[in-house]
Amino acid sequence: MKRRCPYCKMKIPADATVCRYCQRDIPPLPPKTCGLARGLLLTMAFASGAVAAGLLYGYYRERLIWENR
Ligand SMILES: [Zn+2]
Numbered sequence: 001m002k003r004r005c006p007y008c009k010m011k012i013p014a015d016a017t018v019c020r021y022c023q024r025d026i027p028p029l030p031p032k033t034c035g036l037a038r039g040l041l042l043t044m045a046f047a048s049g050a051v052a053a054g055l056l057y058g059y060y061r062e063r064l065i066w067e068n069r
Pocket residue numbers: 005006007008009010019020021022023024
């Protein structure tokens with residue numbers, strides 16, 4: 001995988017930390033795990049939301065049964 005140096009626009013390896021053309025420090029690429037972690041976080045948020053909704057639904061259903069008694 002290649003990318004371009006943000007300073008001289010030359011093609012450099014994606015994991016390069018120093019540009020071989022202009023010798024400037026390259027900010028490291030955001031790791032791919034970042035997107036993965038975000039997806040995991042989103043999944044966890046969704047799951048916890050589903051659990052909360054399920055608990056709420058269960059609570060209301062139980063209360064309805066309790067009230068009809
Ligand atoms: Zn460069």
